[in-house]
Amino acid sequence: MxxxxxxxxxxxxxxxxxxxxxxxxxxxxxxxxxxxxxxxxxxxxxxxxxxxxxxxxxxxxxxxxxxxGLVDRFIRIRNQVIRINEMVSACTADELPGVRQDVAKISGSILEEL
Amino acid sequence: MxxxxxxxxxxxxxxxxxxxxxxxxxxxxxxxxxxxxxxxxxxxxxxxxxxxxxxxxxxxxxxxxxxxGLVDRFIRIRNQVIRINEMVSACTADELPGVRQDVAKISGSILEEL
CATH class of the missing domain: 1.10.10.10 (Winged helix-like DNA-binding domain superfamily/Winged helix DNA-binding domain)
Incomplete structure (x- = not known):
């Protein structure tokens, strides 16, 4: 950085x-x-x-x-939130089931950081 | 709490x-x-x-x-991440455009907290 x-x-x-x-x-x-x-x-x-x-x-x-270690923690969360938003914003109806799973996984890992 | x-x-x-x-x-x-x-x-x-x-x-x-104020900040982020995950997990193909907008909005507000 x-x-x-x-x-x-x-x-x-x-x-x-x-x-x-x-x-x-x-x-x-x-x-x-x-x-x-x-x-x-x-x-x-x-x-x-x-x-x-x-x-x-x-x-x-x-x-x-x-x-x-809060700055590190926040940066990791930030990157994961950005990733979720990118995935949802690019998601087509076909991809919805996969994206649903990925979002659940990333959300879970964010909540572990919190 | x-x-x-x-x-x-x-x-x-x-x-x-x-x-x-x-x-x-x-x-x-x-x-x-x-x-x-x-x-x-x-x-x-x-x-x-x-x-x-x-x-x-x-x-x-x-x-x-x-x-x-980091505990407060983290709790607010936590609640917003939970909300995103709930929205995406319940989202049907028809609702995708609306959910996309909502996720973008909530993600933006999380990033402002970070």
Whole structure:
């Protein structure tokens, strides 16, 4: 997964476990792409301080994912839902019995993830 | 939701954020239904200590859910997946066009949750 997408997902899932200060700086630098100098000046912290915070937050978020694995779980579910939708949307009347079975199988495996 | 089911779900989602000690005691008392006296004797802690730990863990788990809301999110997804499967499994050839639309709509709303 592309690094930016992964960081966005991790932040989406676990961001609420960070402090408000961590969230604000991380959002500005990583998600909204403000320059480190800009954010540093804005908040009266050193550029080094910003770098340290971002690195620390990356580690925290990866640590949560290591323990909870929710991003992985959601991605697997997402792919299965997309597959069901594709199968049903392309299904002809002839194929209905087979699709019925496949949808039951995939639904079952989604529910096991939940 | 029944209290036991809710606690099990919360524990399933957020248990890994607890300490090992918290997990072991909470599992024994709340999930496996050992008596407080038994667990207290086993671990050399007072019965009051066990009660306090369980209460603290309940608060921690509810706190995580308040911030992250993942149990709620998963339950909503679960219900929508069940609905898709029911619709497809009961679908006749005549109903296929309508079901196709409904599945696309529900899938879309699941993907928005993810």
């Amino acid at each position: 592309e690094n930016f997408v992964r960081r966005t997902l991790l932040y989406d899932f676990y961001g609420e476990l960070l402090t408000e200060h961590q969230r604000e700086v991380y959002e500005a630098v990583v998600l909204e792409d403000y320059s480190v100098s800009e954010v540093a000046a804005d908040r009266g912290i050193s550029r080094q301080g910003i770098h340290d915070l971002v690195r620390r937050v990356d580690r925290l978020l990866e640590g949560y994912e290591e323990r909870l | 029944e209290n036991f089911v809710r606690r099990t779900l919360l524990y399933d989602f957020y248990g890994e954020l607890l300490t090992e000690h918290q997990r072991e005691v909470y599992e024994a008392v709340v999930l496996e239904d050992y008596s407080v006296s038994e667990v207290a004797a086993d671990r050399g802690i007072s019965r009051q200590g066990i009660h306090d730990l369980v209460r603290r863990v309940d608060r921690l788990l509810e706190g995580y859910e308040e911030r992250l």
